[in-house]
Amino acid sequence: MTVYLNGEFMPIEQAKIPVLDRGFIFGDGVYEVIPVYSRRAFRLAEHLARLNASLSAIRIDNPYSNARWSELLEHIIAANPWDDQGVYLQVTRGVAPRNHLFPKGLTPTVFIMADALVTPARALVESGAPAVVLQDFRWLRCDIKSVSLLGNCLLRTLAADQGAIEAILVRDGFLTEASASNIFIVRSGIVLTPPKSHLMLPGITYDVVLEILRSNGIAHEVRPVTEAELRTADEVWCTSSAKEVLAITTLDAKPVGHGADAGKPGPAFARIYPLYQQFKAKFMRAHAPTHAPTRGQD
Numbered sequence: 001m002t003v004y005l006n007g008e009f010m011p012i013e014q015a016k017i018p019v020l021d022r023g024f025i026f027g028d029g030v031y032e033v034i035p036v037y038s039r040r041a042f043r044l045a046e047h048l049a050r051l052n053a054s055l056s057a058i059r060i061d062n063p064y065s066n067a068r069w070s071e072l073l074e075h076i077i078a079a080n081p082w083d084d085q086g087v088y089l090q091v092t093r094g095v096a097p098r099n100h101l102f103p104k105g106l107t108p109t110v111f112i113m114a115d116a117l118v119t120p121a122r123a124l125v126e127s128g129a130p131a132v133v134l135q136d137f138r139w140l141r142c143d144i145k146s147v148s149l150l151g152n153c154l155l156r157t158l159a160a161d162q163g164a165i166e167a168i169l170v171r172d173g174f175l176t177e178a179s180a181s182n183i184f185i186v187r188s189g190i191v192l193t194p195p196k197s198h199l200m201l202p203g204i205t206y207d208v209v210l211e212i213l214r215s216n217g218i219a220h221e222v223r224p225v226t227e228a229e230l231r232t233a234d235e236v237w238c239t240s241s242a243k244e245v246l247a248i249t250t251l252d253a254k255p256v257g258h259g260a261d262a263g264k265p266g267p268a269f270a271r272i273y274p275l276y277q278q279f280k281a282k283f284m285r286a287h288a289p290t291h292a293p294t295r296g297q298d
């Protein structure tokens, strides 16, 4: 695997950072995960805009222009063996003696790697997945895509302890998101999802799903969703770059939905899933694959 670290491309085994990197000491950094389909980075402009928002929220100057980010990502995509990739990039504040106060003038640490993109297998798309509902005990700036993911990791592990693939989170009686995805529910034929706020990550997939709902005239509302509405929903979906749109078919081991469809992906999911795949296919037709920049440009 070829990675990028602070100006150089190298095999991952050679990538090393100093122990006083504030990412290591404090989790003082932000990241992005960008899905790549047939070597095309999906929604790159949106991911770079969210990166910029995360960086400015924690007062790190973006080390690169969008053009430079695009070049580096193109190089990583071309240098790695998979056509479909999950590209991970991380920016930390840099290396400094340990002190809580943000030091000024540090050189940020920039790291990029890629892995094979694994989207849900057909069997999982057809069966749907189990989730549990847990209290959202994370901090109040979940809109920042911070590398400090201990809360998310613990919640995801609590879900796995109960055989679930996701922890769907509620705070003060309202749905926020899940440990690594956003949540949509369906009630009486209307798709509902919470509005963006400091309490959830503004998902790129969340925006894509809303765009698809709008452009296909599918009834939906972006408004606060109560825990009671979540627990009695006809359908629940989670969305993320890796999970795309996936039906959640049990909540706390109880089937989601009612009647004959209970515990199975519902009719609204049967509509949104192919529309999402078509959206991706259209994107791939409209974008040429990326190529590595010629030597000397790095």
Ligand SMILES: Cc1ncc(COP(=O)(O)O)c(C=O)c1O
Binding pocket: 033, 152, 177, 178, 179, 180, 181, 182, 200, 201, 202, 203, 204, 205, 206, 239, 240, 241, 242
């Ligand atoms: C906490 C959280 N919410 C939502 C998402 C979905 O974001 P995206 O659709 O940009 O992948 C993620 C993605 O990893 C996440 O970690």
